[in-house]
Amino acid sequence: MSGSLAPDTATNALEALRARTTVVADSGDFETIRAYRPTDATTNPSLVLQAAGDTRYRHLVDEALAATPSGGLSRVERLMTLFGRELTQVVPRYVSTEVDARLSFDTDATIRKARALIADYGELGVAPDRILIKIASTWAGIRAASVLEAEGIACNMTLIFSLAQAQACFEAGVTLISPFVGRITDWYKKAEGVDHYAPEDDPGVASVRRINAYAKTHGYPTQVMAASFRNREQILALAGADLMTISPALLEELAGLPQADTPGITDTDSDVPRLMLDRGAFDWAMNADAMATEKLAEGIRRFADDQRALEQQMAG
Structure with missing residues (x-):
């Protein structure tokens, strides 16, 4: 839980959210981050690709x-x-930096790259x-994170x-996980032919509540950081999660709203027994979950595409 304002003294929905949840900026734009005062920030090829074209960052x-x-x-x-x-000069806590997505299925290469990034920061x-x-939360990536965490290198x-991915990360002792609310919702909208879900029926919201x-x-x-929001209703329905990473557009929308009267996350009791997944059980759980399999593969491809685009931009 984060924030200095109690919910009943907050001036807007963003301040009320900050009283219950650590807010992270899903942006590489320093000025935007300064404006909304998040606790953490992130860099990845997608965000840096957007920001690198801005003359302010030349x-x-x-x-x-x-x-x-x-x-x-x-x-x-x-x-x-x-x-x-x-970004470390703008936010008080963590900055996340992504390992090249093309290494997502190579444990040893991920470990080497993570160590090199930490050394470069030094x-x-x-x-x-x-x-x-x-x-990325592949089996190989989770195994790499287990090694890195044991060395004192914190992982996001x-x-x-899926819960299977989250559980494997929990057992690996990782610092933080990022379940992707909106991308889950997108998949179910397409699969079920639905235009919109009410928050209580939203599959992305339900997934994060289950994992939490x-x-x-x-x-x-391990902290749970909800990510990839499509609308403010999803955010408000997950108020009380450990962290949320939110786009500038949605931060602005929340800042312009009066304090929202929403229960957020109220049930933190799970009826799922503690799972101990080996590689075979993990692979089977992912195979059985078409949404998780498809969205994980798609997400890795997207990050890899943005990495290549950034490489081409730098080469040109």
Whole structure:
């Protein structure tokens, strides 16, 4: 729980949300982040690709192009750590930085890349305790995170679409997971031919509530950060989650709303017994969940495409 205002003294819906949930900015734009005062921020190829085309950040692109990164990092990865360095001056807690999505099925390569990113941050004067290494929640990625966490490198496991993924991350001892609310909803809208779900019927909202309840019932310290929101109703329905990463457009919308009267997350009891998944059980659970399988693969492809686009932009 985060925030200095009690919900009944909040001036708008965003302040009321901050009183219950740590707010993270889903943006690479420093000015936007300053305006909404989130606790954490993130960099990934998608966000950096958007920001790198802004003339305000040209000096970071130039700095990355002039650099000779060590540890096998590319100039694109140096650009992400440069953005991350700047973000640590804007937010008080974590900045997440993503491992190249093309390594999502290679445990050893993910570990090496994560170590190199942390080392690069060190060269830029950023302490490792300010950084979360962001890794796709494949079996290989979760195994890499288990090793990294044991070394003191905190991880943010992204592209979570199922309880099986979340459970494997909890057992790996990761710092934070990011279940993707809106992408789950998108899949079910298409599959069921539905235009809109009320919050209580929204499959994305239900998935995060289920994951959150499981974590709390079984005493896992891993934090749950809801991500990928499509509308403010989804956000308000999940008020009380550990964290939420929210786009600038939705932050602005919440800031312009009066305090919302919504229960958010009220039930933190899970009827799912503690699961112990080995590789076979994990693979079968994912195979049985068409939505999770499809959205995980699609998410990895999207991040990889943006990484390639950023590489081409830097090369040109």
